[in-house]
Amino acid sequence: MSVSTGETVSEILKQTLTPGTFVFVGLTLIVALLGDRLLLSHADAYEAALIDEVTHGLISVFAWMAVVSSNLNFKFNGRSIVVEAMLALLFGVIPDLDHVLTTRTFDVQKMRRFHGKGRPFHSSTLIPVVALAFCLLRRYFSLRSRTAMNLPWMSSLGIGLHHLRDATRRGIYLWPFSTTPPVPYNAYIAVTITIPIIMKFIRVTMEIMAYSRNRGGGVDIV
Numbered sequence: 456m457s458v459s460t461g462e463t464v465s466e467i468l469k470q471t472l473t474p475g476t477f478v479f480v481g482l483t484l485i486v487a488l489l490g491d492r493l494l495l496s497h498a499d500a501y502e503a504a505l506i507d508e509v510t511h512g513l514i515s516v517f518a519w520m521a522v523v524s525s526n527l528n529f530k531f532n533g534r535s536i537v538v539e540a541m542l543a544l545l546f547g548v549i550p551d552l553d554h555v556l557t558t559r560t561f562d563v564q565k566m567r568r569f570h571g572k573g574r575p576f577h578s579s580t581l582i583p584v585v586a587l588a589f590c591l592l593r594r595y596f597s598l599r600s601r602t603a604m605n606l607p608w609m610s611s612l613g614i615g616l617h618h619l620r621d622a623t624r625r626g627i628y629l630w631p632f633s634t635t636p637p638v639p640y641n642a643y644i645a646v647t648i649t650i651p652i653i654m655k656f657i658r659v660t661m662e663i664m665a666y667s668r669n670r671g672g673g674v675d676i677v
Contacts, residue, residue, distance in 0.1 A: 472652075589607045
């Protein structure tokens with residue numbers, strides 16, 4: 456049995472643009488704007504660092520929830536939701552671990568003053584490397600859980616959005632090449648709320664095509 460391209464595109468859009476998608480994209484937008492507003496009003500280095508990390512983490516969590524909410528054949532149990540939310544939070548904040556690695560101190564004021572190159576977790580060329588590493592580990596250990604399958608996507612989204620938010624202040628660091636000019640704030644906001652939708656669109660498309668192949672169907676170009 457085959458379906459037309461029009462029907463396939465309609466189904467893809469239906470599975471992508473769900474109420475859950477818009478709710479979590481909206482939450483992502485609110486956190487991004489509110490977090491930066493709060494950051495401007497807190498001069499204390501420790502409070503600012505806490506607000507900054509919470510903002511990074513929640514952006515990653517809500518953006519990932521936008522990707523997986525109401526997806527095709529995607530049924531979470533309560534435990535899986537918590538696990539994926541915690542992993543998304545981790546990927547959203549882990550790039551800042553290199554503050555400690557490069558400054559070799561836990562002094563927040565010294566870490567926040569350091570914006571130089573050589574920070575390994577802030578290089579955006581790291582993103583495909585991490586995603587590929589998760590793909591290889593998943594294959595090597597024959598991991599088939601939904602969470603394991605999501606790790607390359609989740610890490611790319613969380614780390615990528617962290618880099619993008621930081622890029623509004625100091626550009627995107629592309630080791631071993633150079634650093635781009637700072638990203639305009641409005642562009643950062645637009646990309647932040649668009650990337651989860653694009654990622655969900657790609658994932659839904661892949662799942663629908665795989666589902667069609669497994670049932671022996673096809674797509675007719677009409």
